[in-house]
Amino acid sequence: MSANLRHIVVAGPSGSGKSSVGRALADHFGLPFIDGDDLHPAANIAKMSAGTALDDADRMPWLDIVASTLAAASEGLVVACSALARRYRDQILRGCPDAMFIELRVPAAELERRMLARSHFMPPALLRSQLEAWEPLGEDEPGASVAADQPIADVVAEAVAALED
Ligand SMILES: Nc1ncnc2c1ncn2[C@@H]1O[C@H](COP(=O)(O)OP(=O)(O)O)[C@@H](O)[C@H]1O
């Protein structure tokens, strides 16, 4: 694994599999994993739990923490972080210029099914706002987009292939 593949952000809307895929990808590469959920300021968790979507002012301090956590991980790190919009990904890149994004693509109906089936602070009703905020990864952005409505092992295999391409 080359040095510039060591700072990986697994991105996508709530329920897309960031935590599940991120952990498995980290295991594959022998890297640590951090869930971006655990890096949110407490006020953000409280806001989402109460059913209100985050706005840019809420997300910016969190994205700075994600970026600085990545940049400080000299041996590499996989972080699960929605990074829904390009400006959010740009902000991560400002703090961690060699970050690579693995975007997880899942149809909305499957996202809803997964969110309804789990117990999590993120209410399923916020899915619509997640999808409205989501700007697909551009071809000129670092990383790759992977179909994530398939078994996790297959998602990870595609992500590994894309990162090593
Ligand atoms: N590829 C997959 N196929 C089926 N279920 C999945 C898949 N990836 C994740 N899940 C399930 O969907 C739910 C959300 O996954 P999670 O990894 O927490 O997503 P996120 O971190 O993006 O919110 C969990 O219950 C998880 O077990």
Ligand SMILES: O=C(O)[C@H](O)[C@@H](O)[C@H](O)[C@H](O)COP(=O)(O)O
């Ligand atoms: O930017 C945001 O609106 C939030 O960060 C959101 O995208 C994230 O999804 C939450 O942390 C919920 O956690 P899960 O993504 O793990 O569902």
